[in-house]
Amino acid sequence: MSRVRTVLGDVAPGELGVCDAHDHLFLSSPKFRGQELEDAAAARAELMAFRAAGGAAVVQWTPYGMGRRAADLPVLSRATGVTLVCATGLHQAVHYAPELLDALHGRLAEVFVSELTDGIGTTGVRAGLIKVAGGFHAVDAHARWTMTAAAEAHHATGAPIAVHLELGTGALDVLDLLCGELGVPGDRVILGHLNRSPDPVTQREAAGAGCWLAFDGPSRAQHATDWRMPQSVRDLAEAGFGDRLLLGGDTVLAGARSVDGGPGMPYLLRRVRPRLVAELGAELVDRILSEHPGRAFGAEWG
Template identity: 70%
Template sequence: MTVPTPAVAGRAAVRTVQGDLAPEALGVCDAHDHLFLRSPRLPGQELTDPEAAAAELAAFRAAGGGAVIQWTPHGMGRGAEELPRLARDSGVRLVVATGLHQAVHYAPEVLARVGTDPAGLFVAELTEGIGDTGVRAGMIKVAGGFHGVDAHARWTMAAAAEAHHATGAVVGVHLEAGTAAEDVVELLCDEHGVPPRRVILGHLNRFPDPGMLRRAARTGAFLAFDGPSRAHHATDWRLPDALRALADAGHGAQLLLGGDTTTAAARSVNGGPGMPHLLRRQRHWLAEVLGPELVTRMLTVNPARAFAAVWPSEGGGRRTADG
């Protein structure tokens, strides 16, 4: 069993479900995945079984994994009450998200319970804990739409920006089919003042247009390529060249890798690729093209920087610095 390395007060830390962690102790990190997930869009494929989650973490750990960032946001069955035990038993550091996904992933009454102050909810989950679990979130997850941002996305992103300014937490964005990266940066960064280095643009593997990727990289945001647990046949084969081009252009420090296991059938313990595939197979395939040093950086140094924040002190007021 691995004991987390505690963070030093006043310094950047990764907020895990077991407490704040020195960033350098994060280890090999799956920067976007799911142990628990429930959505009306995925009937019959919910991730709700704690023992299946434990088995998946054990397989990930056996493949060399050290940390998993769970992007499941508020109201989608995050399993916050289960995560500390799973982290402790597996030796894998776990980070849980606050935030809100697209409206289609919620029953109307769930969004109604959020009320008129989603930012207040996000801040409370980041600083006080999720419900009565005592588990604090370590990132904010929101979502764009297909080639745009709708009214729900604008509402949630405004709240995410407010919560970022209050806490320093990074904002991870689900880009629908990898699109609307520039719209998201304009909204979060230009309109709401979130520093680009505190934004993660997710699912860029799904829309690997070279020009779009260059423009997204030039903003300074982190770029997440996070989908080997899912089938994206039209774009998967483009991933090595896309990453190579970004690294050659000087953006190697912005690149993140994740698995994005969203259904029970996709778990490795059920015969799918699951979390271990990122390390058992994809890491080695990418290393053949990119070299092992860059791939190791994408799995260790980059996520440690992306998810670390200088968190407000206990009982502290609103932050003004971005951390």
């Protein structure tokens, strides 16, 4: 039976409720110095704001070595009533010190499996997905290493694999590797940031492979992608791929939180949802927010 692995234990997919399928409560990286998500009080306030807007669950894609603060997540989940899912995995090399990456060579899949099954460090929190990342219009050597380990961990556990597509590019190369060469079923792969490169041909081909398409934003750079997104989602639905869609907020920097003056997690429900309802109708949008995340992130855990 499929279950979603949350920070408070496994739950049935239908128990998630309205879900932000890609976001971050905590995140730190050498690339984002001075804008790290490190404030637990701000994370709690953001979750409360999301809850007040009608949200019930958040999937945090922050992977290994990027300040996940896994020990804080059960506390936040209980305090706010918002279900949380935590990630293992590894982002692009730019987000890590070289010595950390060197220490993981030869044991990356082992780390992923351990965090999915035994828990993250001594926290007792088990990860519920594997987050990896592609390169710009390519699968570079680092991405091939991390995706190979992710596929091995998937085959050992059943865990879904969520992929950061750099500026929304490289989706088909990622699928050639994960689903073709490495044998991961399409419906176990979630492609993030497809809205950042609104290519309808690529989006339809990716959906045709059976994977999940995550439209997560709003964009921090190319704002044309924001007004194109509803049309892209409608086109996919009209092409028969309405059952492959996910929505997320992807709050990466501290200034993007709603409690710090940015759009934050509530934006997904306050602004994105009504715009999509106008394009798709309430029934499909409700399924994208409430039904699809449970299917995408559920697994028959091995």
